[in-house]
Amino acid sequence: MAELQREFDKRDVQVLTISTDKPEVIHKKRGAHRLKARMLSDRDLAVTDAFGLRNQLVHSGPPGDDVEALPVPTTLLVSSDGKVLWIDQAENYQRRSGPEVVLAALQTYLD
Amino acid sequence: MKKMIANRKKMGTTLGFVSLAVAILTGILWSHQINQVAIPEDRTLFVAAFLAATGLGVAAFAIGTRWFGGIPAILAIAVGLFLPFTVAISPQQVAENPIRVGDTIPVFTALDDTGDRFRSGDLDGSPALIKFFRGHW
Numbered sequence: 224m225a226e227l228q229r230e231f232d233k234r235d236v237q238v239l240t241i242s243t244d245k246p247e248v249i250h251k252k253r254g255a256h257r258l259k260a261r262m263l264s265d266r267d268l269a270v271t272d273a274f275g276l277r278n279q280l281v282h283s284g285p286p287g288d289d290v291e292a293l294p295v296p297t298t299l300l301v302s303s304d305g306k307v308l309w310i311d312q313a314e315n316y317q318r319r320s321g322p323e324v325v326l327a328a329l330q331t332y333l334d
Numbered sequence: 335m336k337k338m339i340a341n342r343k344k345m346g347t348t349l350g351f352v353s354l355a356v357a358i359l360t361g362i363l364w365s366h367q368i369n370q371v372a373i374p375e376d377r378t379l380f381v382a383a384f385l386a387a388t389g390l391g392v393a394a395f396a397i398g399t400r401w402f403g404g405i406p407a408i409l410a411i412a413v414g415l416f417l418p419f420t421v422a423i424s425p426q427q428v429a430e431n432p433i434r435v436g437d438t439i440p441v442f443t444a445l446d447d448t449g450d451r452f453r454s455g456d457l458d459g460s461p462a463l464i465k466f467f468r469g470h471w
Contacts, residue, residue, distance in 0.1 A: 242469030249447035263444040273440040275432035281423040294466040295426040301462045
């Protein structure tokens with residue numbers, strides 16, 4: 224997603240990521256993402272549940288981690304007044320959309 | 335008789351190595367597809383190839399193998415079973431009322447990676463891309 228940074232900047236898009244990782248784990252791993260994003264920790268899935276995105280099927284989280292579930296991988300594009308413009312969701316976690324799908328959404332909804 | 339047993343073990347050992355080769359090759363192709371973000375929707379061929387590796391590994395033991403053929407066979411059985419298992423548990427399903435296009439996002443707050451609190455109100459006035467993901471996992 225880092226290759227889209229210029230596209231985000233051009234449209235003044237703030238990027239947020241949400242995972243159940245602990246803040247310190249996110250901090251340690253964030254170099255790998257090379258993304259100028261606010262990376263949030265949702266240990267208790269409060270944000271995930273507020274969006275209704277908790278995965279209801281097999282947990283498949285990291286062994287030994289006490290987190291209850293994981294979110295379904297989902298990307299949302301939100302307008303400046305807080306409305307959801309576009310959603311991309313994985314039906315299974317092994318398949319996910321590439322950056323070109325996000326770029327198309329930026330162009331369709333924000334240009 | 336002895337020669338026959340030796341021949342069988344030779345065949346079993348070869349099968350052990352062949353099974354591992356199938357597992358490794360399929361595994362390499364699988365991780366290549368992951369890196370390209372291009373795991374196909376229909377993963378039947380991958381699952382079949384992994385299970386074939388397991389089958390060959392089991393066949394190596396059934397025929398009889400030397401100890402050094404048993405090691406690759408065990409590895410092939412393990413790899414061959416593990417990946418189809420992850421395929422089986424990979425489907426995802428959200429709760430009954432997930433957020434939809436047109437909805438207003440809920441008010442939320444969370445800590446970021448530096449321990450600072452983020453509030454959804456901070457987004458006011460600019461569009462946002464919000465990405466829920468599986469974390470480092």
